[in-house]
Amino acid sequence: MQNRTRNIxxxxxxxxxxxxxxxxxxxxxxxxxxxxxxxFGLVNYEKFFTPVYFKMALSSFWxxxxxxxxxxxxxxxxxxxxxxxxxxxxxxxxxxxxxxxNLLLKAYAFLGIFGTYGFANxxxxxxxxxxxxxxxxxxxxxxxxxxxxxxxMILPIFNALEELNPxxxxxxxxxxASPWTTFRxxxxxxxxxxxxxxxxxxFIPALSLFMLTRLIAGNRVITLxxxxxxxxxxxxxxxxxxxxxxxxxxxxxxxxxxTGIRR
Amino acid sequence: MKQLVRLFIGVFAxxxxxxxxxxxxxxxxxxxxxxxxxxxxxxxxIDPALIKKFEKExxxxxxxxxxxxxxxxxxxxxxxxxxxxxxxxxxxxxxKMKQEHLLIPLDHDKLPNLKYINPRFLDLSFDKGxxxxxxxxxxxxxxxxxxxxLGGKKITSWxxxxxxxxxxxxxxxxxxxEVMGMALNSLHYSLNDTxxxxxxxxxxxxxxxxxxxxxxxxxxIKMLLADEEAAVGVVWSGDAAEIISENPKLxxxxxxxxxxxxxxxxxxxxxxxxxxxxxxFMNFMLDPKNAAQNAEYVGYSTPNEAAMKYLPKDxxxxxxxxxxxxxxxxxxxxxxxxxxxxxxxxxxxLEFKMHHK
Amino acid sequence: MKKKIGANIYLIAxxxxxxxxxxxxxxxxxxxxxxxxxxKGFTLEWYKEVFHDTRLIVIVLNxxxxxxxxxxxxTIFGVLGALAIANARSRRTKNMLLTLNNVLIVSPDxxxxxxxxILYTLIGIKLGFTSVLISHIAFSIPIVVLMVLxxxxxxxxxxxxAARDLGATRRDVLTRVVLPFxxxxxxxxxxxxxxxxxxxxxxxxxxxxxxFSTLSVEIYSRARxxxxxxxxxxSTLIFLFTIILVIGYYFINRKSVRPNGVGxxx
Numbered sequence: 001m002q003n004r005t006r007n008i009x010x011x012x013x014x015x016x017x018x019x020x021x022x023x024x025x026x027x028x029x030x031x032x033x034x035x036x037x038x039x040f041g042l043v044n045y046e047k048f049f050t051p052v053y054f055k056m057a058l059s060s061f062w063x064x065x066x067x068x069x070x071x072x073x074x075x076x077x078x079x080x081x082x083x084x085x086x087x088x089x090x091x092x093x094x095x096x097x098x099x100x101x102n103l104l105l106k107a108y109a110f111l112g113i114f115g116t117y118g119f120a121n122x123x124x125x126x127x128x129x130x131x132x133x134x135x136x137x138x139x140x141x142x143x144x145x146x147x148x149x150x151x152x153m154i155l156p157i158f159n160a161l162e163e164l165n166p167x168x169x170x171x172x173x174x175x176x177a178s179p180w181t182t183f184r185x186x187x188x189x190x191x192x193x194x195x196x197x198x199x200x201x202x203f204i205p206a207l208s209l210f211m212l213t214r215l216i217a218g219n220r221v222i223t224l225x226x227x228x229x230x231x232x233x234x235x236x237x238x239x240x241x242x243x244x245x246x247x248x249x250x251x252x253x254x255x256x257x258x259t260g261i262r263r
Numbered sequence: 264m265k266q267l268v269r270l271f272i273g274v275f276a277x278x279x280x281x282x283x284x285x286x287x288x289x290x291x292x293x294x295x296x297x298x299x300x301x302x303x304x305x306x307x308x309i310d311p312a313l314i315k316k317f318e319k320e321x322x323x324x325x326x327x328x329x330x331x332x333x334x335x336x337x338x339x340x341x342x343x344x345x346x347x348x349x350x351x352x353x354x355x356x357x358x359k360m361k362q363e364h365l366l367i368p369l370d371h372d373k374l375p376n377l378k379y380i381n382p383r384f385l386d387l388s389f390d391k392g393x394x395x396x397x398x399x400x401x402x403x404x405x406x407x408x409x410x411x412x413l414g415g416k417k418i419t420s421w422x423x424x425x426x427x428x429x430x431x432x433x434x435x436x437x438x439x440x441e442v443m444g445m446a447l448n449s450l451h452y453s454l455n456d457t458x459x460x461x462x463x464x465x466x467x468x469x470x471x472x473x474x475x476x477x478x479x480x481x482x483x484i485k486m487l488l489a490d491e492e493a494a495v496g497v498v499w500s501g502d503a504a505e506i507i508s509e510n511p512k513l514x515x516x517x518x519x520x521x522x523x524x525x526x527x528x529x530x531x532x533x534x535x536x537x538x539x540x541x542x543x544f545m546n547f548m549l550d551p552k553n554a555a556q557n558a559e560y561v562g563y564s565t566p567n568e569a570a571m572k573y574l575p576k577d578x579x580x581x582x583x584x585x586x587x588x589x590x591x592x593x594x595x596x597x598x599x600x601x602x603x604x605x606x607x608x609x610x611x612x613l614e615f616k617m618h619h620k
Numbered sequence: 621m622k623k624k625i626g627a628n629i630y631l632i633a634x635x636x637x638x639x640x641x642x643x644x645x646x647x648x649x650x651x652x653x654x655x656x657x658x659x660k661g662f663t664l665e666w667y668k669e670v671f672h673d674t675r676l677i678v679i680v681l682n683x684x685x686x687x688x689x690x691x692x693x694x695t696i697f698g699v700l701g702a703l704a705i706a707n708a709r710s711r712r713t714k715n716m717l718l719t720l721n722n723v724l725i726v727s728p729d730x731x732x733x734x735x736x737x738i739l740y741t742l743i744g745i746k747l748g749f750t751s752v753l754i755s756h757i758a759f760s761i762p763i764v765v766l767m768v769l770x771x772x773x774x775x776x777x778x779x780x781x782a783a784r785d786l787g788a789t790r791r792d793v794l795t796r797v798v799l800p801f802x803x804x805x806x807x808x809x810x811x812x813x814x815x816x817x818x819x820x821x822x823x824x825x826x827x828x829x830x831x832f833s834t835l836s837v838e839i840y841s842r843a844r845x846x847x848x849x850x851x852x853x854x855s856t857l858i859f860l861f862t863i864i865l866v867i868g869y870y871f872i873n874r875k876s877v878r879p880n881g882v883g884x885x886x
Contacts, residue, residue: 013701024735109641208728218478329841
């Protein structure tokens with residue numbers, strides 16, 4: 001019985017997987033074996049294991065980790081407090097709404113806000129702090145990246161918190177647990193799946209950010225995504241771009257397996 | 264469940280209503296049917312009034328699409344699923360497209376206005392005899408700077424950029440050829456140099472520039488320089504003209520060690536559907552009056568000799584943007600260095616970006 | 621009581637930051653100075669420009685059509701996909717499907733765009749409305765799956781068994797038990813798909829052609845000279861429109877939910 005239902009669901013989905021996931025992966029894998037002159041070989045892979053790309057991968061990881069961690073720290077309390085509000089679904093929608101405004105436009109707004117004569121420096125000026133360089137620093141890059149990813153972190157955590165059975169926290173409180181203990185022992189473990197999917201939804205795209213690295217970080221931050229973009233669009237070295245992409249896909253698979261095992 | 268179904272029906276209905284509206288608007292504006300011409304050009308690289316004028320004169324409806332790099336344009340045209348009638352690639356890209364057989368040879372009889380072009384800009388190395396392309400704009404790469412912010416200091420050469428006083432004051436344009444070319448020129452090498460030793464030397468020199476570099480960015484560079492976010496920028500001449508028209512305090516210089524001289528030309532790609540229309544458009548843009556109007560709007564330098572007299576005097580005589588090419592030395596055109604060398608340039612540029620202060 | 625105030629302040633701060641750049645854009649849409657700095661004076665000129673720019677309006681309509689159609693279709697595919705994954709028997713199949721599912725979420729847009737472009741070339745799909753629509757559906761499906769799947773997993777199997785025992789057919793189980801239960805996930809998936817579609821630039825940039833354009837691509841190409849404030853004006857209009865839509869939808873919906881008596885704990 002179960003078996004038959006599955007097959008029906010599977011058909012359209014499997015079709016999508018084959019056409020838009022497997023086929024592109026195979027294409028990318030295929031391209032990754034061709035060097036810039038079109039010769040078949042492992043040249044690109046050799047190149048990937050040179051210090052340049054290694055350094056790039058490390059810094060991508062570092063920034064992605066920071067972005068995810070900050071997002072989590074800000075989003076969890078937000079999601080938690082949202083579940084306590086009166087019109088929580090509405091507030092949640094209002095959290096998502098800013099993502100519908102074009103990213104490029106928001107980036108431009110941040111250029112204005114963070115500029116030497118911008119709003120942020122004007123506020124600093126009120127406190128007697130002279131104009132500081134905010135734009136093109138790690139700070140502005142992290143700030144804007146976190147800004148962009150926050151809704152993607154809040155949503156799954158909010159959903160997980162919503163499903164939490166309130167009687168559990170009540171019981172914990174009745175048994176004399178402090179709010180902190182209740183959170184640590186009951187709430188957090190029960191919403192860990194939401195946290196996990198939130199982290200996945202942030203960490204992995206953060207590895208391959210590219211437009212912001214130029215606009216907000218002034219190319220002072222280089223991620224794997226930047227390299228891929230460059231290889232595909234500028235050097236036309238699709239082989240090397242594909243090789244970096246293959247590694248990103250492998251990393252992603254690894255993360256999925258690691259976070260999936262404990263379920 | 265009911266709610267879900269209702270929502271989805273609503274969504275589909277809304278989508279189709281909008282689709283219908285869009286189609287109605289499109290036909291009422293005449294953008295459907297055969298009589299259209301698709302132009303593929305750089306963003307903001309034509310006076311929209313000229314498109315209107317062309318539409319009025321010929322009855323052809325123009326669809327204007329833009330690209331942000333020669334490579335992106337090449338990818339689209341090589342893919343084949345598009346129908347661009349006219350494109351405007353740069354010099355080295357033209358020779359590349361020629362090699363890949365993506366261009367249609369031009370019939371000069373259909374382009375009588377070609378006679379107005381200054382012969383200096385014809386028959387260049389990337390397209391001998393202008394078999395495939397006609398000039399659109401030309402320019403240089405140089406330094407735009409703000410004397411006020413530099414305390415009246417003047418910049419005349421690439422090597423001035425390494426001055427310790429310029430700490431965190433330089434914005435570079437995000438182009439491997441431009442930035443590597445700048446370093447090579449500052450070492451008195453050719454910006455088409457392919458000698459690995461010279462390239463590494465240039466890269467080391469760039470690393471030394473890092474403390475002075477505030478950011479490496481794209482088109483935002485114009486806005487940031489005009490807003491005095493930084494004092495110095497390495498930019499294309501046309502961008503410099505635009506920046507200076509926004510903020511007249513700034514000045515532009517082509518460094519004395521030499522620099523890049525570039526050309527953007529109009530071509531008809533293999534994918535063209537409306538070839539007659541394409542010729543009409545190209546000839547229209549070669550008309551001196553139209554060329555002058557376009558140059559005034561866009562800010563880049565026109566190769567059209569006859570158009571010069573229609574330009575305001577202060578533009579025409581501005582040596583920064585219309586230098587006497589016979590007198591200015593060391594200006595080089597980018598050669599198509601081949602994929603492998605281009606990759607090497609980009610690799611070094613990437614390493615420079617990753618070099619930290 | 622004190623705690624509540626603290627909580628409210630925190631939430632307000634988060635909202636202020638989330639909306640700061642948007643308000644910044646909106647304020648400058650009234651700037652007669654013509655740039656996103658130095659507010660010179662109040663003007664409605666940019667709004668006038670938007671309404672006179674037919675091409676821009678067509679592009680907005682295109683963007684909305686693509687977003688609505690692609691996210692609705694992607695939601696249908698995604699729900700089916702989530703059901704398929706949830707019903708997969710072995711953990712290995714499940715993990716494999718999930719990993720494949722997530723490939724598109726993690727791949728940089730540039731790769732997705734480039735590989736789709738190659739794919740369309742191979743199949744022979746012309747670039748334009750169809751190619752953009754298909755691409756948006758394709759990259760929205762996995763996010764829907766991710767939103768729906770947790771809901772399915774937390775549904776207890778006994779619920780389905782109970783329904784079966786009571787004589788429900790498979791269809792009934794699906795439409796009466798499963799779908800209503802996971803509908804919050806479906807809605808979330810739909811909205812996320814909408815978000816992805818409206819936000820996408822890179823993929824569309826690759827697969828569009830022949831005069832078809834969406835708002836983000838158009839903004840990108842207009843941004844070369846610094847963004848014209850008419851784009852700000854347009855964004856302001858769109859933003860106000862969506863806010864009214866969202867709030868309106870919420871309150872209408874709430875009224876119709878109430879009688880069903882889904883006890884909301886307060």
